[in-house]
Structure formats: structure tokens, C-alpha cells
Amino acid sequence: MNIVAIYGSERKGSTYNIVQLILRRLQTESGSLTEFFLPRDMPHFCVGCSNCFSKGEEYCPHAASIAPIREAMVKADLIIFSSPVYVLRASGQMKALLDHFAFQFMIHRPVKEMFTKTALVVTTGAGGGMKGVIKDIKASLDMWGAGKVFTCGSAVFASDWEGVSSKNKTRIEKNADNISAKIIATVGRVKPRMKVKLLFNAFRMVHKKFETNPTDKQHWKIRGWLDSARPWRGR
Numbered sequence: 613m614n615i616v617a618i619y620g621s622e623r624k625g626s627t628y629n630i631v632q633l634i635l636r637r638l639q640t641e642s643g644s645l646t647e648f649f650l651p652r653d654m655p656h657f658c659v660g661c662s663n664c665f666s667k668g669e670e671y672c673p674h675a676a677s678i679a680p681i682r683e684a685m686v687k688a689d690l691i692i693f694s695s696p697v698y699v700l701r702a703s704g705q706m707k708a709l710l711d712h713f714a715f716q717f718m719i720h721r722p723v724k725e726m727f728t729k730t731a732l733v734v735t736t737g738a739g740g741g742m743k744g745v746i747k748d749i750k751a752s753l754d755m756w757g758a759g760k761v762f763t764c765g766s767a768v769f770a771s772d773w774e775g776v777s778s779k780n781k782t783r784i785e786k787n788a789d790n791i792s793a794k795i796i797a798t799v800g801r802v803k804p805r806m807k808v809k810l811l812f813n814a815f816r817m818v819h820k821k822f823e824t825n826p827t828d829k830q831h832w833k834i835r836g837w838l839d840s841a842r843p844w845r846g847r
């Protein structure tokens with residue numbers, strides 16, 4: 613399995629360690645793992661220039677950081693996003709990354725490969741707020757048209773991995789077993805969700821009927837999506 617893991621913290625704490633538990637169960641000799649740590653590998657905030665929408669993502673002032681992450685996600689069988697809970701939501705560095713991928717929202721220029729992609733969101737909090745992190749990250753995955761999104765939120769009752777009780781670690785290991793088994797059974801067999809298909813078709817009508825952003829419209833047109841082609845059909 614080819615996996616890309618994006619960490620919303622450079623800290624090798626509880627969130628990182630839970631991702632490692634899952635990776636150990638998923639990695640195969642023939643597969644690959646590409647890792648991005650935030651903010652190290654994408655240290656910028658979106659400046660709001662809207663170049664990505666109007667001209668193309670290659671005109672983003674931070675394209676040099678975004679392009680390798682984008683390419684790795686396109687090639688991967690599984691994309692893992694992880695973030696600790698910070699004030700009930702995802703870390704700021706994770707949000708800064710997701711802001712840079714607004715151009716990939718279905719209404720703009722969705723990526724064909726995303727519709728059959730498997731994704732996993734991993735988060736840990738000392739006590740609560742995991743739902744907020746999952747919501748923050750899943751909102752983008754849904755709007756990118758991601759085929760299947762698994763989630764793994766753990767209350768660790770600790771500020772680092774060493775502080776997590778052995779009872780809690782046993783529970784986390786079991787959860788890692790379950791999620792990994794589900795991911796193995798899913799990768800390569802993903803069909804887009806009804807919600808994603810409905811949104812895609814609604815946005816298709818918008819591009820057909822209205823004078824939308826020419827860069828976006830051209831993206832839909834050349835792929836045949838304004839005619840009968842669909843991103844989840846064929847190669």
C-alpha cells in the first residue's frame with residue numbers, strides 16, 4: 613500500500629505514535645510511505661491572493677511547498693491526516709495546509725483520483741475535542757470528493773505518549789487493529805459516496821449553466837465532466 617501521512621504537529625507525541633501503530637499494521641514491503649510534518653514541510657499561511665482559483669495552483673506563492681504534498685496525495689492509496697486537539701479544533705498548522713487546498717474543492721478543480729481514495733483522520737486530545745478536529749479535516753476531504761474517510765479519535769488523558777496509561781494503550785492498540793483491517797478491506801475498492809456524487813452533479817450544473825471562473829470551467833470541460841465522463845469512471 614502506498615501511504616502518505618501528514619502530521620499536524622512536528623511533535624512525536626501521542627498522535628504521531630498512534631499513526632505509527634496503524635502504519636505498522638498497514639505497511640507492506642512493496643508499498644511506500646511519504647511523510648510530511650507541519651509546519652516544517654508547509655510553513656506558510658494562505659495570503660488570500662486567490663491566484664490558485666483564478667490562475668491555477670501553480671501560481672500560489674507557496675506552490676513549492678504545496679506541489680509535493682499534492683503529488684504525493686494523488687499517488688497514494690491511503691492519505692492519513694493527523695492532528696492533536698488544540699482548543700477543541702485541529703492545529704493551526706493543519707488548518708493552514710487545508711486552506712492551501714481550497715482550489716481542490718469540488719466546485720473548483722476536483723482531482724479525479726480523490727473520488728476513489730481512502731483517507732484516515734487520526735486525532736488525540738487530553739480529554740475532549742476530537743470531534744472538532746475530525747470535523748475540521750473531514751470538511752475538506754468531503755469537499756475534495758474523497759471516496760472513503762475513516763476516523764480515529766482517542767482521549768489519551770495525557771500531554772505526551774509516555775504519560776498514556778497501559779490500559780489506555782491496550783484500548784488504542786485494539787482500535788488500531790480494527791481500523792487497519794477495515795482500511796485493508798477498503799483500499800482499491802472505493803466507490804464514491806452518494807453525498808459526493810450529488811454534490812459533484814450539483815456543481816456540474818453550476819458550471820454548465822453559469823459563467824463560472826474560466827480556469828475552473830476549463831478543468832471540468834477538458835475532462836469531459838460537462839458531458840458524460842465522470843471522475844470515478846474509467847482510468
Ligand SMILES: Cc1cc2nc3c(=O)[nH]c(=O)nc-3n(C[C@H](O)[C@H](O)[C@H](O)COP(=O)(O)O)c2cc1C
Pocket residue numbers: 621623624625626627628696697698699700701736737738739740741768770771772773
Ligand atoms: C495549545 C494546546 C491546546 C490543547 N487543547 C486541548 C483541548 O481543547 N482539549 C483536549 O482534550 N486537549 C487539549 N490539549 C491537549 C492535547 O490535545 C493532548 O495532550 C494531545 O494528546 C497531544 O498530542 P501530541 O502528544 O500528539 O502532541 C491541548 C494541548 C495544547 C498544547
